[in-house]
Amino acid sequence: MKKGWFSEFGQLWPGQTFSLECEEVLFQGKSPYQEVLAFRSKTYGNVLVLDGVIQATDRDEFAYQEMFAHLALCSHPDPKKVLVIGGGDGGILREIAKHQCVEEITICEIDQMVIDTAKKFLPEMAKGFDDPRVTLFMGDGCAYLEQKKNEYDVIIVDSSDPVDGGPAETLYAAPFYRHLKEALRPGGLVCTQAECQWIHLNIIAELIRFSRNLFSHVEYAYTTIPSYPCGQIGFLLASTGDSCKTPKRTIDESLNKYYNEEIHNASFVLPSFVRRAIYKD
Numbered sequence: 001m002k003k004g005w006f007s008e009f010g011q012l013w014p015g016q017t018f019s020l021e022c023e024e025v026l027f028q029g030k031s032p033y034q035e036v037l038a039f040r041s042k043t044y045g046n047v048l049v050l051d052g053v054i055q056a057t058d059r060d061e062f063a064y065q066e067m068f069a070h071l072a073l074c075s076h077p078d079p080k081k082v083l084v085i086g087g088g089d090g091g092i093l094r095e096i097a098k099h100q101c102v103e104e105i106t107i108c109e110i111d112q113m114v115i116d117t118a119k120k121f122l123p124e125m126a127k128g129f130d131d132p133r134v135t136l137f138m139g140d141g142c143a144y145l146e147q148k149k150n151e152y153d154v155i156i157v158d159s160s161d162p163v164d165g166g167p168a169e170t171l172y173a174a175p176f177y178r179h180l181k182e183a184l185r186p187g188g189l190v191c192t193q194a195e196c197q198w199i200h201l202n203i204i205a206e207l208i209r210f211s212r213n214l215f216s217h218v219e220y221a222y223t224t225i226p227s228y229p230c231g232q233i234g235f236l237l238a239s240t241g242d243s244c245k246t247p248k249r250t251i252d253e254s255l256n257k258y259y260n261e262e263i264h265n266a267s268f269v270l271p272s273f274v275r276r277a278i279y280k281d
């Protein structure tokens with residue numbers, strides 16, 4: 001990519017794109033799994049891109065990482081063992097580490113190049129790997145999960161998008177959610193990257209449909225984040241215990257730039273057309 005503008009084209013957001021003015025290309029590489037790009041943008045700081053899709057920018061990544069981690073962890077009464085699938089840039093680890101009750105954080109990431117690129121060019125995220133409670137397992141998240149039964153209080157699936165034939169496609173199907181449930185301890189919950197209410201209602205509705213057969217509470221919440229398609233992205237919270245709509249625990253809000261108790265509650269409040277389409281109510 002040359003100095004100028006980076007535009008994000010994707011199969012999952014046809015007919016639209018988001019662009020950032022690029023000051024300098026910092027890294028371009030190809031791992032066994034995907035194209036990896038990092039560049040310094042004019043107004044969003046450093047940017048991490050995988051297969052042409054923006055993963056994180058210095059300027060707004062906190063909106064995603066904080067809501068992802070704290071919606072999940074504040075919805076569990078006493079999370080001690082946490083598993084992250086994906087999330088190799090480290091941002092989600094940084095957020096989970098804010099919860100002192102957590103004793104073990106395991107992350108399963110398949111692509112070492114993502115970790116190395118984040119450590120070099122987005123260190124504010126990658127510092128999440130420095131917490132002594134973190135154990136890194138390099139490998140496929142699905143395979144790792146299939147070996148785990150009754151093991152975790154919270155599982156966070158920080159995946160890329162379910163592009164046809166892409167690495168994340170299987171993470172949006174019912175078998176994977178069965179494995180997620182089997183890996184949870186009683187009262188456990190999962191929180192997964194669940195795309196955008198403006199352009200992915202069918203994906204979200206299908207996730208909810210099959211998750212309802214497995215979990216006692218299945219709820220959709222979202223955050224606002226300018227560098228993702230349509231400026232927002234959602235999370236599916238599926239619990240074997242209580243609803244996630246109101247927090248069971250609080251976190252010191254001075255630690256966060258985005259998440260707070262009020263926004264936890266508000267993030268589950270959806271426009272009528274979305275609620276009808278995804279919950280079929």
Ligand SMILES: NCCCN[C@H]1CC[C@H](N)CC1
Pocket residue numbers: 053054055056087088089090091092158159160161193228229233
């Ligand atoms: N830790 C950040 C992972 C990025 N998650 C996804 C990146 C691609 C987006 N279209 C959706 C979120």
